Amino acid sequence: MKYIGSKAKIANEIVPILQSYISAYNIKQYVEPFAGGFNVIDKIQCEYRLGNDIDPLVCELVEACRENPALLDELNTPSRAEYYDVRDNPDKYPCWYRAAVLLFGSYNARVYGGCYGATAVTKDGKTRNYFNEACENFRRQLPALRNILVGCCDYRELRLPERERVLVYCDPPYSDGIGYGGGKFDTAQFWEWCRTQTAAGHIVIVSEYAAPDDFVCIWQHEITTHLNNRNKQNRIEKLFIHGGAQWHKYTT
Numbered sequence: 001m002k003y004i005g006s007k008a009k010i011a012n013e014i015v016p017i018l019q020s021y022i023s024a025y026n027i028k029q030y031v032e033p034f035a036g037g038f039n040v041i042d043k044i045q046c047e048y049r050l051g052n053d054i055d056p057l058v059c060e061l062v063e064a065c066r067e068n069p070a071l072l073d074e075l076n077t078p079s080r081a082e083y084y085d086v087r088d089n090p091d092k093y094p095c096w097y098r099a100a101v102l103l104f105g106s107y108n109a110r111v112y113g114g115c116y117g118a119t120a121v122t123k124d125g126k127t128r129n130y131f132n133e134a135c136e137n138f139r140r141q142l143p144a145l146r147n148i149l150v151g152c153c154d155y156r157e158l159r160l161p162e163r164e165r166v167l168v169y170c171d172p173p174y175s176d177g178i179g180y181g182g183g184k185f186d187t188a189q190f191w192e193w194c195r196t197q198t199a200a201g202h203i204v205i206v207s208e209y210a211a212p213d214d215f216v217c218i219w220q221h222e223i224t225t226h227l228n229n230r231n232k233q234n235r236i237e238k239l240f241i242h243g244g245a246q247w248h249k250y251t252t
């Protein structure tokens, strides 16, 4: 799914790493506290998968459409006026519909505080329908979303099992980033939460650009991120594991 901060482009590299932990430790439960567009968890093979996100829009859309993919046939590319009406009048529309219009129709998938981007005229003068592209992309993803438990809460409210080792893959808002609702995401508190999970016996792997010293980098790759058409940045995507020597030697 088109989603801000999506890992779709690097999923083919990080999924095998996560999968290697699932095999090496015979993991039965995989949890993603920050599932976003479900672009990593949809490719993971594990007996139980829980995809959680604090954003109700994405949770609504996944749950409604995987039960009833025909809902997507009801969608038409929104005009600018329709988009802002849906954005500004939450009670007027069904949740799944509002989620689809905002997630597929916002510029660069910036649902909160973003602007209309359902269609745009490209450099060669043609009109590109980003809304339809995002909708079809999501339709293709739907079969892979079956059997994923969907949670919708703050990651700190998740209760992981006490007697079973879980693989937890975290892709939180980046440390200089904005958290859900517009506030700053408290990264220091997040690292503390990871430590608590490792102490409870779970394996915690995190996508971030940098991490405290007790987290070991197990993979990195330079990629170009497009903040918008004019603003491109090269950044080094990394995966970290907490508990270093305890786990990291088992990676591929």
Ligand SMILES: C[S@@+](CC[C@H](N)C(=O)[O-])C[C@H]1O[C@@H](n2cnc3c(N)ncnc32)[C@H](O)[C@@H]1O
Pocket: 003, 004, 005, 006, 007, 008, 033, 034, 035, 036, 037, 038, 039, 040, 052, 053, 054, 055, 153, 154, 155, 156, 171, 172, 173, 174, 179, 180, 185
């Ligand atoms: C970088 S995105 C995840 C992208 C996802 N890995 C993908 O490939 O589509 C980070 C996600 O964290 C969610 N988030 C932010 N604060 C959160 C919190 N306190 N608890 C749970 N989820 C949160 C955001 O709603 C966002 O979907």
